[in-house]
Each structure stands twice: as structure tokens, then as C-alpha cells.
Amino acid sequence: MSKGEATKAAILRQAVTVASVNGLEGLSIGRLAELTGLSKSGLFGHFGSKEALQRAVLEAVVEDFRVKVILPALGEASGIDRLERLFTGWIEWAAADDKTGGCPLLAAAFELDDQPGDLRDYLAEQERAWFDCIARIAAKAVAQNQLRGDLDTAQFAFEFHAIGLGFNFAYRLLDDRKAADRAATAFRRLVASAAA
């Protein structure tokens, strides 16, 4: 990594934290300049615009999610074990200490859902890919006869994802200490109802 790249990566980490707490809209070049001690013009040199910075933040979080949630699940034996790893990995990732303000993708989803534009399109595309990833891993479990043959894997993905949303909500807004247990119970019920 060149010095320029290292600087950019350090700025991005800071930007992800800001977005996690204040949302993408709260992510201004001016604010970031204050936090990093860099000049506004220097930051513009790295990112070009507020929207480019917001996009870079989303891309960084998506990549972090891929590395910390999806890849470890793909390292697990396919079938129900892999689904479980995917679910547990997601919950752990969402609750991790580096996400002061919760999952920046979820915050962005509720922030951008009604704001047409490239940023919303990018996020929706990534989220659809996430649903597809869940459905594909479920389909593999169907192919291995661990889940039943007539399982609607898109419905499974919808419910898997809903439980994760429920966890984030209860954990972050309601400070519910049982949130992870509740999510795990709901996930076990989902898998049991889909079992072959």
C-alpha cells in the first residue's frame, strides 16, 4: 500500500464511523476534515465529492462484510452448518465494537430508501446480492437433503434477513440484552421449519 493509499484507508475508517453514528447525510467533507485534521482540499483530492465519499464508505463496509461474514461462512461445510455460520457471523459483525452506531448498511438502507440516485441503486444492488447469497446457501442445503425439497429459498432469505433486522433494532435502539438470544431462537425455528 502506498502512502497515499494508506492515508485514504485511514480516512475511510474514520468516515465509516461517522456514517455509522450520523448516517451518510451526516458525512460531510468538512466534518471529516475536522476529525482527521486534514485539509478540506486534501480530502477532496482523495474523494472528489461528498457523494463519492459516501459511495466509498458503502463500498468499504460491503467489503468488510464480505471478508468477515460471507467468506468465513463459505469456509464452512455447505448445508445447514454454512447457513448457521452465515447467520451467527452476521449477528456478531453487526454487534462488533467497531460499529459504534450500528451497521452502516442498515442505517443507509432506511436513510436512502426514498432518495433516488446512484447511491440508493448501489445499496439496493448490494442488498439484493446479500439476499441471493442467503438463498443460494439455502438451496445448497436443499440439494443436500438437509432442507426440504419444496423450500422457497427466496422466502427463506426474506425471513433470515428479517431476523437480522430484528436483532439490530432490539440491540441498538432497545438496548435489549436478550437480542442475540432472541435472534438465535428465531433462526433455529426458521431452520427447523425448513428442515427436510
Add this chain to the structure above:
Amino acid sequence: MSKGEATKAAILRQAVTVASVNGLEGLSIGRLAELTGLSKSGLFGHFGSKEALQRAVLEAVVEDFRVKVILPALGEASGIDRLERLFTGWIEWAAADDKTGGCPLLAAAFELDDQPGDLRDYLAEQERAWFDCIARIAAKAVAQNQLRGDLDTAQFAFEFHAIGLGFNFAYRLLDDRKAADRAATAFRRLVASAAA
């Protein structure tokens, strides 16, 4: 309603729409002055501060939710019928045309979850009351032997709520036309697994 109250109510309706699209943070007195054609000082006269305006918006949405979702469900026979009415009412309310930008309470939940203060406390309290309302209606169905005696009603409320979150996400961000069907399927599965 006095003329002053009618004006305040009209401003609030506009403010709820702004909050629904741009979030509570996007809800400034200046912005609202532009949209309503009223003076900033006039708006300050009605609300006093940005935070008071944000609080008034949350209170207005909570009241709308009570009138359009909770009261109709309480008008239904208690038990599973009432749970179903509560669920369907929620989905219909969340998808209603007057919510250009989706449910303002959910948007606020993901916006405020990491911003300590009175506004967050108020919202968390309202959301806890909503979970309790679901759990109480489920408990009534248990008492009537429609749901099983050992049902964990708080877990039931967590899952009920998670499905609603999943609906909002799929409907608003992913433009999923099947979102309401998926949510209804998930809800039926939840009730079936809890049935006596």
C-alpha cells in the same frame, strides 16, 4: 380546533412527510418554512426549536399508528384474529401512500439508535410499548387456548416485529412487489408454530 391549532396540524403533516423522506435530521425549521410558505419566526412560535419539532413529528406518527393500527385491532375479537388484524394493519399502514418515504418511526429508529438524548429515549419507550402491545395480544390468545400455553410472548413479539421490519426493507429499498406476500407467509408460519 382553533385556527392556531389547525395551522399547527397542517405544518405537522408537512413535517411528517419531510421526516419520512429526509429523516429527522433533515427536518429543519428553515426547510419547513420554505415548504409551508410560513416565516421561520412563525414556525418557531409553533414549535420553539428543531428538537421540539422533531419530537412533535414523532408524537404525531405514534398517534397516527395508534389510531390506524392498534385501535382497529382492539376492535377485533381477541385471540389470533386480533393478532392478524394487528399485523395486516401494520403492513398496510407502512405501505400507505401518505408515507412517501416509508415509516418515519423506523427511519428514526435507525437514525437515532446511536444518538443519546430525549428524542431517542422517547422513541425507544414507544417501541417498547409496541412490543408489549404485541406480546399482550399474544398472551390473550394463549389464555384463550388458541396459542400454546408455554409460548414465550416476548419472543413472539420479537419475531412479529422482525417480519414487519423485513417487509419495510424489501418494500421500500428493494422495491420487492412480493414483500407483502412474503411478510404474510412469514406471519402465518409464526402463528402456526405458536398454535396450541
